[in-house]
Amino acid sequence: MDFAFDARTEELRERLLAFMEEYVYPAEPVAAEQRARLASPWDTPAVFGELKAEARRQGLWNLFFVDQHGLPGSGNGAGHGAGLTNLQYAPLAEITGRSPHLAPTATNCAAPDTGNMELLAQFGSEEQKKQWLEPLLEGEIRSAFAMTEPEVASSDATNVETRIERVGDEYVVTGRKWFISGAMNPDCKVFIVMGKTDPEGADPRRQQSMILVPRDTPGVEVRRAMTVYGYEDHDHGGHAEVVFDGVRVPAANLIGEEGGGFAIAQARLGPGRIHHCMRLIGMAERGIELMCRRAVERTAFGKPLAAQGVVQNWIADARVTVEQLRLLVLKTAWLMDTVGNRGAHTEIQAIKIATPRAVVRILDDAVQLHGAGGVSQDFPLAELWAAARTLRLADGPDEVHQRSLARRELRQYM
Incomplete structure (x- = not known):
């Protein structure tokens, strides 16, 4: 492999470094001051909107998104993605890591949204992409990935106990998750939930499925924020305990096929x-x-x-x-x-x-x-x-x- 940055990467590095010096580092104390005055600690400080608007204006938006799925508007640096490879994105992600609570969000490159966007781009239906992927790529909403559970060793994903049961034209989701990153953020509008559609299946790796659950669906309860070494991680939208109590969603919300989770x-x-x-x-x-x-x-x-x-x-x-x-x-x-x-x-x-x-x-x-x-x-x-x-x-x-x-x-x- 060639270790030198190509011209496109070098250009974006210079622009991103300047963006960090001029906008992001000065915004760190501003974000803290604004958050202290908010009615809820989970509301987003106004400076985030200013940073996102400036990042979009400069074409520093969705840098992570390697679009291989033909989404409209990708590749221009201001729409769905900058059209970079993983090798081109690596030094840019390193720069944003210097201010991990501001810069990734400012450039729409923050977890868990990045992984969720890639998942939807690769496995989502056209309807799912239109309803959830496009607003995520535009930075209009946030999302969460609900996999980890408090009652089992979630390091082994086959242990997941949340049930996703087919009932007619719907799936019923029942389970308890925790450390669900981003879920405390009021802009988090959808969960991608990992659960079992076939808990008795012979192959333990074909028992699980993934399904989209809108946050405002009856039965979804964001119960509490989980701290991480005492920090609530406000800028990423916190890490929540979430309960899904007989949550009903359309069968069309299943991502991919049953057993593909x-x-x-x-x-x-x-x-x-x-x-x-x-x-x-x-x-x-x-x-x-x-x-x-x-x-x-x-x-x-x-x-x-x-x-x-x-x-x-x-x-x-x-x-x-x-x-x-x-x-x-x-x-x-x-x-x-x-x-x-x-x-x-x-x-x-x-x-x-x-x-x-x-x-x-x-x-x-x-x-x-x-x-x-x-x-x-x-x-x-x-x-x-x-x-x-x-x-x-x-x-x-x-x-x-x-x-x-x-x-x-x-x-x-x-």
């Missing part, structure tokens, strides 16, 4: 995992930058922190780690473009194992260097650390990916 989930999670890893590298870069600034500004025991050997080790190790991770992420993106997600399966799992774990360590060192300030709200480090640590669980915990990767590695020797 497990395969759809795997197709959705591949791009989602690499997008997380791309942004994590940006989070690590922000941590290194803050470490370096702090090290040259502060003095302890008679000399600058930058002259302390342990601090130099932290910074050097962080730089080496980030360069290694970036190369692995770029290789994975390239493989996804050239041989598909299935062909990149090993690398997707490798980056999901390596990246959050390493970035947590970098951010932990950055917190340590900032002392009491590092755990406070005056710096973004504590929130970045919590987000990175959470990603060791999101989209599959480390151990699940290690188990799968080891089995694939061992298979050639058996």
Whole structure:
């Protein structure tokens, strides 16, 4: 693979870096101030609308969306997508990761919407695309992906207990989910729900299906917000416990076919995992930058922190780690473009194992260097650390990916 950025990527990088400096970083304290004055902490601060409008004006919109499904308006940078490959998008996602609570939303590249849009583009019916995908691509609504459940080990998706039962021309959805990202946001208008249509089926990977459930359907209860290391993650719309109590939706809301939910989930999670890893590298870069600034500004025991050997080790190790991770992420993106997600399966799992774990360590060192300030709200480090640590669980915990990767590695020797 060629490690150089092509002209299109370099152009977008320059524009995105300028957008971050001029609009996003200054908006971070503004968003916090505006949120403190809102009637509900889940309402969206006005500055988000301003950022989204500016991002669209500059053609920095839906950068993630690799449109292979013939949607109208894609490829012009201001409509449905910028027409980029995964390899082109990777360095752009890294930049947005430097402000993970603002920049992805501002550019309409925030999870879980990105994965849901890709899922609908690939598996949705024409009616589903028109009703839900197009307003998502336009940034008019938000969405949530309801899979994780509190009563079972959801790291094994075959454990999901939510029922999706066919009754005439409808499906009835009954179950309890939690840590459903984005569900507290009042702009979240639809859930993609994973449940079992055939709980007694012989093949445990053909028991599950996915279905679209509008938020305002009777029986849908967004019960409470779940905190993540004490943070409510307002800018992403929170993580909610949601109950589906005999929720009835048209049979046409089923995505794909009955029994196809497990395969759809795997197709959705591949791009989602690499997008997380791309942004994590940006989070690590922000941590290194803050470490370096702090090290040259502060003095302890008679000399600058930058002259302390342990601090130099932290910074050097962080730089080496980030360069290694970036190369692995770029290789994975390239493989996804050239041989598909299935062909990149090993690398997707490798980056999901390596990246959050390493970035947590970098951010932990950055917190340590900032002392009491590092755990406070005056710096973004504590929130970045919590987000990175959470990603060791999101989209599959480390151990699940290690188990799968080891089995694939061992298979050639058996």
